[in-house]
Amino acid sequence: MKTVILEVRAPGEAMAGFSQAWKSGKPEKAARISFATPELLWQVLSAKRWELLKVLCGAGPISIREAARRVGRDVKAVHGDVTALLNAGVLDRADGGGIVFPFEAVKVAFLLEAA
Secondary structure, X not given: OOEEEEEEOOHHHHHHHHHHHHHHOOOOOOEEEEEOOHHHHHHHOOHHHHHHXXXXXXXXXXXXXXXXXXXXXXXXXXXXXXXXXXXXXXXXXXXXXXXXXXXXXXXXXXXXXXX
């Protein structure tokens, strides 16, 4: 199963992980998309966008219109959410048009510590 981990990680930590994988030549078991702060993660992954990711998980390439139909929302609103997810690197553009979420599972990982 192709999994992506959405995580809160400082940019320096994310680059160190990338550097380690590059030097070792061994890819990590799961793809990672890192956000610098929890607030940024929740800004990008609103409830409506999370619902959109759920229907795109394992669906393959589909049009924005089809994505809107699957979540029962209007195309213009879904287009705005798709644009935000594309800009954040969560979604990809599909060959030949449309969008794709190239993963079958999503894991969200972050740690909340006492101040």
